[in-house]
Amino acid sequence: MAVSSSVSTSTAFAVPVAAPAMRTPAGGLEDLVVPSSMGPIKVQVQWAARGGSSALYLLDGLRAPADHSQWTTDTDALRQFAGDDVTLVFPVGGNSSFYTDWYRPSSTNGQPTTYKWETFLTRELPDFLAGYGVSRTNNAIVGVSMGGNAAMTLAAHHRDQFRFAGSFSGFLNPAAPMWNQVMRAAMLDEGRFNIDDMWGAAGDPAWSRNDATVQAELLRGLPLYVTSGNGVPGPLDLPSGVGNTVNAAGIESFAVITASVFRDRTAALGIPARVDFTNGTHTWPYWQQSLASARPMILDALSLSPGTSPVAGDR
Template sequence: MRTRSTVPSRRVLPRRLATAAAAVALAAAGLAWPSPAAAAPTPPTLPAPVSHGITAGQLVPVAGSAPLYDVTLTTDAIYKRVDPAQPTVTPLRPSIKVRILLPTNYQTNPATPYKTLYLLHGGNGDFDDWSTQGDIASITAAAGFNQIVVMPEGGNAGWYSNWVTGTNGNIAPQWETFHMQQLVPWIDANFNTTGTKAGRYIAGLSMGGYGALRYAGRYNNLFSAAAGFSPGTNIEMPWAQSLIHGSVVQVPLAPTAPGAFIGPYSASTPNLAQYQYPLGWLWGPHQVFGPTEQWDAQNPVKLATAEKYNPYTKLALYSGTDQGDGAIHGSVVDMHNNLKAKGVYPRVCTGSGDHTWPFWKNDLADFLRYVQGQTPATCTTNPGWTLKP
């Protein structure tokens, strides 16, 4: 909740007199009267808004922000109908958003190709989290990262995956298809990116940290650097299964603001549970519900053993050791050991810290310097954090 600040009451000059008095004071001091705030820059035109399975509108500036823009789009991938004969969630093509941070000189240097960072949000989060809570514009500016940052919707509990079978709502979300097979080429088609593996990075926090590592392992042909901030790295752990189960059963499926439901559905909708996700339908049965053979290809610790991260020269893991991150820290250590066993030595930063934004923002700042070759000697600005050998 925001509170309005109070000041002692005082006599106020009529507006015209106050304006004139201020102008005289400035002139006496040899200062110029401040010019009106500059109008928001005209958004760049998207040359291929309908392409690669995506139907999108034009960029819309985010009010009062740095060069941040939103684009609203639809795709068949998010809610894939399972049985055409059965009723399903409506609409099947809900509008979702992607927030994009453009370099400050993007429109004045049209011939310059830019690198691209895909930055993923966490569970029960939203596409704008990294700007509203993560202060992405200030972090990138301070790190000298004047490149493109793409912040896509990932679902409240989508887990950055293609769901194996349908939910009771008769849909099988295909987040991986949307992000990797549609959004990445769509961004390259509509913005002046390098369009290369060397110029493409991915990172995320919590559920998005899992998603970033999962995508990095499965699509090592697309990215040259990856990072997980408080990431899930081992989905076979009992605590991880419990967390995933809780998220997919309790969190609404709508890929909008947390707590929002699609169309007419609300918290008072009868039989609302049918529009939420039972765990067994995510990557296939796990050890509680059946065989786990399908899980290795979804699991970062197993992807490390399979040498899927070996092509990376810039790989980073960050986790606190306090409550909220304690169990995560153990799985990060496991992944670190699996990577080292295969000759991969990532940047691993740990220390006293929990599952909150102040730590994730410092993690991102460290990662941005790391990928640009600065490689800070100390791990983030989190007090007491150290670099694990």
């Protein structure tokens, strides 16, 4: 579902990271090209409505396109936050990356460089955005599917950067025994990536480090919002067609298991976390709803008052 906008999109090229901080541009959608160890990375941003310094990072799923963030085309995220004083940050690309630092390039598809997405999202990109006046510390992060677990683990390991974390249909327990093979099959299907080049063989410490459930203790004190459907198709699935709906239902039936495990783990540790289960499958219309539900929590965590953004469904 495309998002209509009267704001023209421009492209900004890299400026020195050490450039003097400027006040964040007030409103508008812009494409940036950010230097990284992986080469130039496109990042789409919707600047804070009134030039504020807070930011919300939004991560894509496994099939992240190379030219745009699906958040900007398949949801109304831009519209939801248009009146809020928070910059939306949409990293582009990284399909099958799990937004993590890999050990080496994938050996099964000729990948020329090693994915270093954690380094990019927590060091290179914040340093670049600081040149536009965006805070390095007053940020929130959410992700869908592949990006859901990443949002939680990035927040766990970088508490100085993030004040809120949200996962929508994320796979929050990848270190559990069956997940190595589930993820292996998915990554081979999406780009012929080799999972062993990401976190090594099952049981490697990298699997536990990148597991939101295992790292739950590091999330203590952070506002958390986790959502998952139960795999039962609903009205929002109808436009996608029967074939897509069956596939999305199957994927979501796995996601809801890990969301339940995460809920039980945080409850056992006495860590507050909002966990919502709904009828629905693994598809963008549900994640748009999840973002609308998360918006008040995000703004509160960033100490922002709601702006004039319309709520989802108010069309």
